[in-house]
Each structure stands twice: as structure tokens, then as C-alpha cells.
Amino acid sequence: MTQTPHHTDVREFHPRARAAIADPKIRKNFRKAMDGLITKRKDAFEGWDLEALRDLGANIRLRALANLPDLLEQLEKKLSENGVKVHWAIDGDEACRIIRDICVARNAKTVIKGKSMVTEEMELNHYLDDHDIEALESDLGEYIVQLAGETPSHIIMPAIHKNTGEISELMHEKTGTDLSSDVEYLTASARHQLREKFMNADVGVSGVNFAVAETGTLCLVENEGNGRMTTTVPQCHIAVTGIEKVVGKLEDVAPLLALLTRSATGQHITTYFNMISGPRKPEELDGPEEVHLVLVDNGRSSIYQDDELLDTLRCIRCGACMNHCPVYTRVGGHTYGTTYPGPIGKILMPHLIGLDEGRHLPTASSLCGACGEVCPVKIPIPDLLVRLRQESVDGDKLNPAKVRGHGAKRGTLEAMVWKGWSWMHARPGVYRLGTKVASRLRRLQPGNLGGWTRYRTAPKLAARTLHERMKERSQ
Numbered sequence: 001m002t003q004t005p006h007h008t009d010v011r012e013f014h015p016r017a018r019a020a021i022a023d024p025k026i027r028k029n030f031r032k033a034m035d036g037l038i039t040k041r042k043d044a045f046e047g048w049d050l051e052a053l054r055d056l057g058a059n060i061r062l063r064a065l066a067n068l069p070d071l072l073e074q075l076e077k078k079l080s081e082n083g084v085k086v087h088w089a090i091d092g093d094e095a096c097r098i099i100r101d102i103c104v105a106r107n108a109k110t111v112i113k114g115k116s117m118v119t120e121e122m123e124l125n126h127y128l129d130d131h132d133i134e135a136l137e138s139d140l141g142e143y144i145v146q147l148a149g150e151t152p153s154h155i156i157m158p159a160i161h162k163n164t165g166e167i168s169e170l171m172h173e174k175t176g177t178d179l180s181s182d183v184e185y186l187t188a189s190a191r192h193q194l195r196e197k198f199m200n201a202d203v204g205v206s207g208v209n210f211a212v213a214e215t216g217t218l219c220l221v222e223n224e225g226n227g228r229m230t231t232t233v234p235q236c237h238i239a240v241t242g243i244e245k246v247v248g249k250l251e252d253v254a255p256l257l258a259l260l261t262r263s264a265t266g267q268h269i270t271t272y273f274n275m276i277s278g279p280r281k282p283e284e285l286d287g288p289e290e291v292h293l294v295l296v297d298n299g300r301s302s303i304y305q306d307d308e309l310l311d312t313l314r315c316i317r318c319g320a321c322m323n324h325c326p327v328y329t330r331v332g333g334h335t336y337g338t339t340y341p342g343p344i345g346k347i348l349m350p351h352l353i354g355l356d357e358g359r360h361l362p363t364a365s366s367l368c369g370a371c372g373e374v375c376p377v378k379i380p381i382p383d384l385l386v387r388l389r390q391e392s393v394d395g396d397k398l399n400p401a402k403v404r405g406h407g408a409k410r411g412t413l414e415a416m417v418w419k420g421w422s423w424m425h426a427r428p429g430v431y432r433l434g435t436k437v438a439s440r441l442r443r444l445q446p447g448n449l450g451g452w453t454r455y456r457t458a459p460k461l462a463a464r465t466l467h468e469r470m471k472e473r474s475q
């Protein structure tokens, strides 16, 4: 099986964006898919008081985040009482090591995986592969992406960048499936290929959509049944989640689920909703004998300490912001070179990888506000984009230690110009003299001001300053 490649260099965003815009196939695939999802979402909320539901969803997430440390402790206690072993990982490497150690202790050689963005974030497949453990993706989209040796291009639909013809060719080449445009046939072939793997896998790894502190329940939303197979067929199940996925009570799950499925795929409910509360009990017929939960921090606790950026952690990973983003729908997910693309990626990734690498991400937006308007938990994405843009340029003045690499976008010349500008504005005499001299020398003003004038005309200095004109008027 081809392993999913490492994510590409984030700093190459601009050349990749230019190449993507010039590729009609990418634009057509994304446009078609995103238009369909936008319509389905709209129809799914027909008859609902969407704003009231969004308020409820936002409040549930805000309340959970406000009590995050306590809820995490409660979750650990409840899960332990239920027989689930809880592990804490400070970063992706530690989480990978924990999972490998569990596999080694069970002498496991094969892992079957359900869809999980946090394992993408920590590049688990590579890690396991490097330690002679085969990890096979079981979600159809993830399976296709893994066959192609690519990374997912969307957090809900990993293979959305491929059309049926491309998938058919890929499956034909990699697995010998007949060439066909019949989606049912292709799906059945993939199911057949995966079924045997399910039966023989030593360990199942899954993500978590909501972890309920009150009851110690791990909730998993999915459509294909592969999540249920992953969490019940192998004798050992390892769930992996970011620490922010915890909610206080079981009753919090229903509104979030209603928002998640409708926002993500326009479904009223997904085909499967799994609630896992522990390993198989003696009287039960199936289920794993061992269940683990790995709670991954990976930079989240530093985001948590910033009152504004904390909002990022509300995300329930529905992908609606991507579907509605005019930038994402034109360039596609691979252009970003990050685990999370689109608007959520632009505000989340700079925390995870730092602004020296991710400095271009917050600028990949028209600030049209669509992402903020559709976000089911009301994350103020445009505000956070503006904050990160500002921080990427003059971070040394704004919350110095909050986002690693702050100020990375600031060029020395530009910094000097702005410093001089603010110095001059603080001194009225110098300001008057400076503007007078500049207006007299206006013919020497350069017409080309780098990036600023690439798509717009440079403003011309006036022949006389405002002070001079006001003086003339009052005479």
C-alpha cells in the first residue's frame, strides 16, 4: 500500500495557488462538488431556526472550553471507570509513540484506521510504516487518497479533488479493479478489498467527534460503517483526539450533531453514530477486549491561553467554511500544504506550525465573511484572519509570545518606512515640513511600489498639502 506523503512546504502556497488556478480540472472538480454541498446544506436547514441552533452550538462549545481542564479530568476519570485506558500526549510524536507501544505490546503488525484528522496532523501512517506496522485507511475517500499516495484535500471528503474517471483509473492501476464509471461498482470493489483487511487487522484506530465527560463516552460520526468495523472487529481499539473535543454532558451532543451533519454533507443524520463507552463486557458478543484513548495537545494548550485565538478550538470539523470559501473552491485543499486547509486551516495552522512557516495562510482570503456566516459554532474566522495578518507583520508589538514566528512577514525596508512614518506623525512640525517637501517633489514619486501596485494604481501626492489648502480657504 502506498503511504500518504508528508505534507508539502506551506511556504510554497503562492506558486501552488497560481498552478491550481491555471488547472481547469481542479477548478471544475471543486466547483461542482462545493456547489452541490452548498445546496444540500441549505436544504437540510430548511424549516430550522438556524441562528438559534448556531447560538446553542456556540454556547455549548464555549462552555466546554471554559471548563476544559476540569472536563478533561472528569473525562479521564469516567473513561477509566469504564475500563478505557487514557493516555496524554504533548505532541504528535508522543502520540505516535504511545500508539506504537500499544501495538508492540500486542505484537500487532496491521492497523485498520477510521477517518481521523488528528492522526493526519501527527502523520501516524508514516510513523507506523517506519516501525514496520502497516496502517490501512478504511474510509473510502481516505482509502483512495492513500492509494494515490496523496494527502486529503478536504477534512470531510478527502478525495473530493478526484472525479469518478480518475478514481476508476487509480483503482484499476493499484488494485486491478475493472475500469468503470459505475460508482456502485467501484464502491463495492473497495468494500470487498477492505473487508478482508478488517477481519485480519490487529488494532483499530479511530478519531473522536465528541468525548462526553459526564459519562465517559466517545462519539464517532460516520456514513460507511467502517468506523463501526474499526472500533469493534479488532481486539484492540485506539481512539485518538485533540484535547478540545470534550463536551460536558450527553445532552450537549444532540445539537452539535444536528449542526455537524447538516453543515458538513447536508444530511439530517449520518448513517452511523457510534457511542463507545468501554471494552467488551463478559456478557457481550463482540467488541474489542482493550480500548485506549490518546488525548493529543500538539499546541492546543498554547492556543487556549489566548482569549481571541481560543475560539479556534470551538471547531467541530464540519468543513462548511471550506465549501463556501471563494479561495478554497478555486485552488483546492492541496494548495495550502497543510493538514487543515481552507478558512479553518488558515486560523488553526499558524498556531500549530508557527507564523514563520504559515505566514501566507491568513492572507489567502478575500475577507468576504462567508466562512464566519456559515460556521455552525460561530467562530469569528474573518476577525481571527485579520488578527493573524496583523500579527504576522508586527507581532513584536502585539501579544509577543502568543503565536510562534510572529512578525515573520515584516520586511526590513517596510518596517523602517512605517517606523519613520509613525515618528513623523508624532511630531507636528516635522510632519508639516515633510508633507510640504513631499508635495513639491511629487513628480519624483515612484509609480511602482512593489506588491502594493501590482494590481492597483499608486495614489498620487497632492500638489498642495491639506494644511496649505485650509489656510488659503480661511484667508
Ligand code: SF4
Residues within 6 Å of the ligand: 263, 314, 315, 316, 317, 318, 319, 320, 321, 322, 343, 344, 371, 374, 375, 376, 377, 378, 379
Ligand atoms: S471553522 Fe466552523 S465551519 Fe469551519 S470546519 Fe470548523 S466548525 Fe466547520
